[in-house]
Amino acid sequence: MSLIFPSSSVVPSSCLNQLKVYSLKSKGSASLNPCFPLVQYKVPWSITQDKYPVSKSKPHRILTSTARDCIRTNNQSTEEKDVSFDGGDQGQEEIEREFHDNRDASVVTYSEWLTQHPSALHTFEQMMKIAKGKQIVVFLDYDGTLSPIVNDPEKAFMTDEMRSAVHEVAECFPTAIVTGRSRDKAIEFVKLKDLCYAGSHGMHISIPPGFLKKYAELEDQTHIADEQGFINFYVAKKFLCKLKKIKEKLQEKTRGIKGAMVEDNKFCISVHFRCVDEENVENVKKIVDSVIKSYPSFRAGGGKKVMEVRPNIEWNKGHALDYLLKTVFGTRNDDVLPLYVGDDATDEDAFKFIKEVGRGFPIVVSSTPKMTDASFSLRDTIEVMNFLTKLTGWRRISSSD
C-alpha cells in the first residue's frame, strides 16, 4: 500500500509531532511514496498501530507534513485509525539528533540545505547590494528568533544585548515585531516603544503614533492612541467572547495533565505540551480537537510543542505584513524591501507573502534542515543578533556615503 502525500500537505518538520496516518487499511508494511520530493529527508521513522510497530526502517525517509488533515491513502478515505509515525510524540530535538546521527550520502545535511537557504550572515554583502538605495522594512518574530525556546513560556526573555540590537535596528529601519504572543505580552518582553507590534499572529496590530507621521500616508489621521501609546488595528474582536469560553474549557480539561499549560494570547490561545509526558501528549491534542469541535468558527494549528486555537479567518502573519506595508510603511513604493526573520510554522505565511511580493528577504531561523519558503537562514538567536547588528552597521555606513 502506498501513502500519497499531496504537496499542499508539506510543512516544516517542526510539525512532525502531529503526524498521524489516516486510513491505514492493513498492518503490512507501508511503502511510502512521497509525490513531493522536497519532503524527503532521510532519517529514522516507523509506523505503529496501537503502539505495535507496523513498519520500521532506520534510516528512512521521514515525511514532513501536517498529516493530521491531509495524509490520505490511495483511496482518499479519511477514516482515522490509531496509527501514527513513531516521530509522533518524539521530541523535535530527538528527531533532529537522530537526523544528524544518520548521515549518509543521500542524507540532506545542514550544509547541503544551506546551499538552498544560504546564511544571511554569509550572503550579507550580496543582500545589501540588492538593498542599496532601497528602503528595508524589518519584521521580527519573537519566540525562537529574539528569545531562545525555553520550557516556560513566561520565561522566554530576550537578552539586553538582543534588545539593544533590536532598538538600533528600529532606529535605522521601520521595524515591527510579528508574534503569536498577545500584543501586551510582546511589549512586556521586548520593552521597546519605537516599533510596531503585530500580536496574536497579526490579529492585533499596534502602531506608535510617531510612525504615522514618519512613514504613513494614511488618509484617516484621527486615530486615538491607547494607554500604551499605540494606535490599534484589530481583525478578530468579535471572537473575543467565544475565545474566553474556549480558554476556560481548555483550562478545565487539561488541568489534570501534568505539564500542560494554556496561554491566553488575546486573539488566540496556545496549549503547550513541551513539559507533558510523552504518553499524554496525544491526550492534550485530543482535548484541543474535541473542544474546538463545538466552535466551527475556530481552528487549531501547530507550532513548537504547542497547539494554537485561533479564529478561522483568513488572516495570518503574511496579512499582517501586507497591512503594515500598505498602511504604514508605503508598499506602493516598489523600493520597499520587507525583511522577515522567523523560526516557526506560522512564520512561513510571512515568507510566502514576501515571495509573492517578489522582493525582500525571508530569513528562517533553524539549526537543522527544514522545509521552508524562506530564501535565507540564520542558525539561532545569536546569529539573529549578529545579523541585526551587521544590518545597522551597514545602514550607518551607507547613509554616510
Ligand SMILES: O=P(O)(O)OC[C@H]1O[C@H](O[C@H]2O[C@H](CO)[C@@H](O)[C@H](O)[C@H]2O)[C@H](O)[C@@H](O)[C@@H]1O
Ligand atoms: O510567533 P512567535 O513569537 O514565535 O510565538 C509562537 C509561540 O511562541 C511561544 O511558544 C514557544 O516558545 C515557548 C518559549 O520558548 C516554548 O515554551 C513553546 O514550546 C514554544 O511553542 C508562545 O508561548 C506561544 O504562545 C506562541 O504562540
